[in-house]
Amino acid sequence: MARKPTQKRAKVTVDAIVEAGFIAVAQSGIHGATTRQIADISGVGVGSLYEYFENKEAIYVAMNQRFVDDILEMLKEFRPKLVRVSLEDLVTQLLYLFRDLLQLHNGVYLKYFRYSRYSPQIESALMELAMHYVMYNPQYLRVQNMLTISYICINGGIYSVTRHLSSPNPNMTFDELVEGLARMTTSYANAELALASKGFE
Amino acid sequence: MARKPTQKRAKVTVDAIVEAGFIAVAQSGIHGATTRQIADISGVGVGSLYEYFENKEAIYVAMNQRFVDDILEMLKEFRPKLVRVSLEDLVTQLLYLFRDLLQLHNGVYLKYFRYSRYSPQIESALMELAMHYVMYNPQYLRVQNMLTISYICINGGIYSVTRHLSSPNPNMTFDELVEGLARMTTSYANAELALASKGFE
Amino acid sequence: MARKPTQKRAKVTVDAIVEAGFIAVAQSGIHGATTRQIADISGVGVGSLYEYFENKEAIYVAMNQRFVDDILEMLKEFRPKLVRVSLEDLVTQLLYLFRDLLQLHNGVYLKYFRYSRYSPQIESALMELAMHYVMYNPQYLRVQNMLTISYICINGGIYSVTRHLSSPNPNMTFDELVEGLARMTTSYANAELALASKGFE
Amino acid sequence: MARKPTQKRAKVTVDAIVEAGFIAVAQSGIHGATTRQIADISGVGVGSLYEYFENKEAIYVAMNQRFVDDILEMLKEFRPKLVRVSLEDLVTQLLYLFRDLLQLHNGVYLKYFRYSRYSPQIESALMELAMHYVMYNPQYLRVQNMLTISYICINGGIYSVTRHLSSPNPNMTFDELVEGLARMTTSYANAELALASKGFE
DNA sequence: TATGAATGAGAGTTCATTCAT
DNA sequence: TATGAATGAACTCTCATTCAT
Numbered sequence: 001m002a003r004k005p006t007q008k009r010a011k012v013t014v015d016a017i018v019e020a021g022f023i024a025v026a027q028s029g030i031h032g033a034t035t036r037q038i039a040d041i042s043g044v045g046v047g048s049l050y051e052y053f054e055n056k057e058a059i060y061v062a063m064n065q066r067f068v069d070d071i072l073e074m075l076k077e078f079r080p081k082l083v084r085v086s087l088e089d090l091v092t093q094l095l096y097l098f099r100d101l102l103q104l105h106n107g108v109y110l111k112y113f114r115y116s117r118y119s120p121q122i123e124s125a126l127m128e129l130a131m132h133y134v135m136y137n138p139q140y141l142r143v144q145n146m147l148t149i150s151y152i153c154i155n156g157g158i159y160s161v162t163r164h165l166s167s168p169n170p171n172m173t174f175d176e177l178v179e180g181l182a183r184m185t186t187s188y189a190n191a192e193l194a195l196a197s198k199g200f201e
Numbered sequence: 202m203a204r205k206p207t208q209k210r211a212k213v214t215v216d217a218i219v220e221a222g223f224i225a226v227a228q229s230g231i232h233g234a235t236t237r238q239i240a241d242i243s244g245v246g247v248g249s250l251y252e253y254f255e256n257k258e259a260i261y262v263a264m265n266q267r268f269v270d271d272i273l274e275m276l277k278e279f280r281p282k283l284v285r286v287s288l289e290d291l292v293t294q295l296l297y298l299f300r301d302l303l304q305l306h307n308g309v310y311l312k313y314f315r316y317s318r319y320s321p322q323i324e325s326a327l328m329e330l331a332m333h334y335v336m337y338n339p340q341y342l343r344v345q346n347m348l349t350i351s352y353i354c355i356n357g358g359i360y361s362v363t364r365h366l367s368s369p370n371p372n373m374t375f376d377e378l379v380e381g382l383a384r385m386t387t388s389y390a391n392a393e394l395a396l397a398s399k400g401f402e
Numbered sequence: 403m404a405r406k407p408t409q410k411r412a413k414v415t416v417d418a419i420v421e422a423g424f425i426a427v428a429q430s431g432i433h434g435a436t437t438r439q440i441a442d443i444s445g446v447g448v449g450s451l452y453e454y455f456e457n458k459e460a461i462y463v464a465m466n467q468r469f470v471d472d473i474l475e476m477l478k479e480f481r482p483k484l485v486r487v488s489l490e491d492l493v494t495q496l497l498y499l500f501r502d503l504l505q506l507h508n509g510v511y512l513k514y515f516r517y518s519r520y521s522p523q524i525e526s527a528l529m530e531l532a533m534h535y536v537m538y539n540p541q542y543l544r545v546q547n548m549l550t551i552s553y554i555c556i557n558g559g560i561y562s563v564t565r566h567l568s569s570p571n572p573n574m575t576f577d578e579l580v581e582g583l584a585r586m587t588t589s590y591a592n593a594e595l596a597l598a599s600k601g602f603e
Numbered sequence: 604m605a606r607k608p609t610q611k612r613a614k615v616t617v618d619a620i621v622e623a624g625f626i627a628v629a630q631s632g633i634h635g636a637t638t639r640q641i642a643d644i645s646g647v648g649v650g651s652l653y654e655y656f657e658n659k660e661a662i663y664v665a666m667n668q669r670f671v672d673d674i675l676e677m678l679k680e681f682r683p684k685l686v687r688v689s690l691e692d693l694v695t696q697l698l699y700l701f702r703d704l705l706q707l708h709n710g711v712y713l714k715y716f717r718y719s720r721y722s723p724q725i726e727s728a729l730m731e732l733a734m735h736y737v738m739y740n741p742q743y744l745r746v747q748n749m750l751t752i753s754y755i756c757i758n759g760g761i762y763s764v765t766r767h768l769s770s771p772n773p774n775m776t777f778d779e780l781v782e783g784l785a786r787m788t789t790s791y792a793n794a795e796l797a798l799a800s801k802g803f804e
Numbered sequence: 805t806a807t808g809a810a811t812g813a814g815a816g817t818t819c820a821t822t823c824a825t
Numbered sequence: 826t827a828t829g830a831a832t833g834a835a836c837t838c839t840c841a842t843t844c845a846t
Contacts, residue, residue: 010805031232035841045807047843056841117315148373148381155364156357163356172349180349187392188385211830236816246832248818257816412826433634437820447828449822458820519717550775550783557766558759565758574751582751589794590787613809638837648811653838 014052014062016042019105021063026108030060030115060116067109068121074101075125082129083136087189090133091153091182095161099174102165110165118158126154140189142196149192153185215253215263217243220306222264227312231261268313269322275302276326283330284337288390291334292354292383296362300375303366311366319359327355341390343397350393354386416454416464418444421507423465428510432462432517462518469511470523476503477527484531485538489591492535493555493584497563501576504567512567520560528556542591544598551594555587617655617665619645622708624666629714633663670715671724677704678728685732686739690792693736694756694785698764702777705768713768721761729757743792745799752795756788 020042024033035056039046053059074097085093102110130150134140143149164170164177172180221243225234236257240247254260275298286294303311331351335341344350365371365378373381422444426435437458441448455461476499487495504512532552536542545551566572566579574582623645627636638659642649656662677700688696705713733753737743746752767773767780775783 034839039808046841047807047809048805050842051806114318145373145377145381148377149385151373152357152361152378152381152385155361156353159360160353160356172346172352176346176349177353180346180353183392184350184353184385184389188388191384191388191392214830235814237814247816248832249830251817251819252830436818441829448820449828449830450826452821453827516720547775547779547783550779551787553775554759554763554780554783554787557763558755561762562755562758574748574754578748578751579755582748582755585794586752586755586787586791590790593786593790593794616809637835639835647809649837650811650839651809653840654809659837 018062018066021059022108022112026111068119071122072125088182088186091185095178143192157181219263222260223309223313227309231316269320272323273326289383289387292386293379296379344393358382420464420468423461424510424514428513470521473524474527490584490588493587497580545594559583621665624662625711625715629711633718671722674725675728691785691789694788695781698781746795760784
């Protein structure tokens with residue numbers, strides 16, 4: 001039975017297992033990774049896996065939680081900059097932050113992310129961030145379909161970036177991609193803004 | 202050993218197996234689906250699978266080919282309309298066509314598509330379509346980063362639509378999403394166009 | 403259900419199947435050979451195999467019968483020479499005949515023989531031949547353990563020859579082996595004969 | 604993946620599996636024996652087979668190694684007697700030793716031996732033994748075709764004995780067979796010796 | 805607490821045999 | 826009569842999970 005890691009030593013082991021999980025998934029894919037592999041990489045016995053986790057699925061859940069937490073932490077750290085940044089810079093900076101995070105630990109996060117359909121938690125957090133940005137930049141309040149805009153830009157951005165990073169020989173540089181996404185978002189928002197102003201008059 | 206289906210009866214069986222493959226993947230995921238399951242759904246014995254396919258992977262290859270062929274067929278049929286359609290209508294119509302195709306056969310294509318990382322063939326065909334559209338609408342030739350724009354809009358579009366269709370309770374209607382995507386693409390293209398014109402003067 | 407091949411055409415098919423059986427066994431071993439393989443080689447459909455044979459085992463039985471018949475036929479043809487031949491020549495000629503038979507049909511008999519532990523029928527026929535030889539050469543009647551001698555020489559001869567023919571790089575020529583076997587048999591028989599004579603006095 | 608049995612308990616399991624392999628082969632033949640059967644006989648789960656052996660073939664390899672080792676051990680123990688024994692006794696004693704070994708473990712070795720075409724290692728060891736005997740009994744050095752003689756006597760002896768032991772109702776006793784083989788070998792060797800001497804004069 | 809040997813359900817695959825055509 | 830598509834029992838092998846140590 002899995003037990004809560006109350007002791008410091010246990011916490012270390014749990015971390016090692018989760019870490020090994022990411023490496024195993026990066027090596028063998030989410031279905032190819034085995035408990036034996038995770039045990040070997042983490043340096044504990046297979047039996048010990050089940051001391052800390054109910055089953056294999058629980059390890060994956062913990063991995064996902066860790067990944068989500070890292071993303072949320074990243075967004076939390078970014079929050080202060082939200083106030084004084086242009087929309088173009090917002091998108092640009094977020095995408096570079098996102099890339100950096102995916103490339104941590106030899107890119108295991110990137111490979112993991114391609115296997116694990118991305119969590120609603122991340123989407124929510126990003127949507128919330130977008131809403132905060134709107135609050136700090138009230139002119140966007142006039143735009144009707146902010147939700148749809150955010151949805152499209154967030155999903156489109158995340159997917160394009162992930163796909164680009166995973167591509168062995170991409171047709172453009174990462175900088176070009178980010179610039180394109182930033183300008184697309186900006187021009188879209190501005191167009192909607194102009195429309196809203198016109199309708200407002 | 203897999204043998205070519207020369208007889209009419211055999212052709213029917215092969216189709217039934219491929220069809221069952223989509224259903225099985227929709228039910229259990231691409232790694233969860235088993236040969237036994239595919240055999241059961243298609244109403245043939247396990248042995249028959251191996252009369253027509255070298256192994257399980259070969260069934261998946263055939264499934265992918267069928268899916269890609271359907272997409273390409275759809276695009277081919279759409280081609281004639283390319284000449285006389287606005288950019289906004291282009292995006293809109295393509296997205297609705299794409300949705301209809303994904304919802305064929307009780308939505309098995311949709312579920313399949315989420316498991317099967319989408320084929321480079323499809324991306325190529327869409328990129329080619331975009332290039333044809335530019336040829337018919339030469340003003341876009343002035344835009345520098347057409348490749349990046351296309352890449353972003355195509356991937357962003359496909360991903361957003363797929364994600365939306367898969368979402369149990371989406372925050373917006375499909376029509377809203379398509380409208381947003383169409384306007385985003387248009388406003389982005391127009392903004393780039395304006396930029397190009399300015400630089401041109 | 404297997405039916406007796408009363409018609410000429412059926413006889414031909416049965417022969418083709420048995421022939422194919424030998425080839426299949428030579429190619430894939432007695433356990434590796436499949437009914438499909440035999441059907442393909444013989445040029446009939448798998449279903450037809452079961453028109454003429456109860457099951458796969460029945461084909462093997464027929465093959466064995468054919469092999470044994472060929473051996474017996476060979477021995478029968480040799481019988482007339484029995485009268486006027488020395489012991490050394492008897493052994494020598496028999497071994498060469500045996501080799502020729504094993505190498506018929508591109509050596510399929512040889513490969514088959516290594517898989518099918520050799521039939522008691524063949525041993526019996528050879529023992530009988532030996533007894534006939536003794537009748538024509540009555541001096542050997544005085545030897546007590548003729549049965550044992552025959553048993554040893556026959557088995558030793560057959561096995562050594564088969565093994566030698568199957569060896570990719572044998573340590574001696576076939577002629578040397580045959581000469582050795584012939585002299586061994588002769589010297590053994592003569593020694594026993596001398597012993598018997600001594601005991602007789 | 605097969606892992607080395609480091610613990611004492613594991614060693615026991617490996618032995619049990621190999622042992623069960625012999626029994627299974629004795630029961631069902633080398634192609635009829637199944638992994639499940641071996642697992643059942645050895646009293647372990649199927650999975651355990653693959654803890655210690657890469658695959659089924661690896662079990663057969665281990666079995667063969669064990670068998671060969673036992674034969675070689677037997678020959679090694681016999682070696683000291685080589686010096687002071689007559690040719691007739693040499694053959695006699697070796698054949699009895701061989702019989703005893705084949706009848707160990709309820710005769711599983713005998714059945715196994717009939718399925719496993721006998722190893723070149725065994726033949727080599729026996730040939731080497733013969734050569735040693737010649738060294739201790741230099742008169743045989745004069746015989747020309749010692750290689751052929753050894754080849755014939757060794758193969759003939761092993762095969763006749765194996766065949767006799769496997770025969771349900773043999774036509775002679777084992778003692779008679781051994782006596783015959785011993786005398787055959789002796790008389791053959793002596794005849795060649797006489798011939799060599801004559802040629803030498 | 806930590807281990808890894810042991811487990812067995814279930815995976816993909818094969819092939820002798822059947823039977824509708 | 827002759828066929829080969831269809832069958833499914835049984836094979837080898839994997840791996841998440843358990844449990845005696």
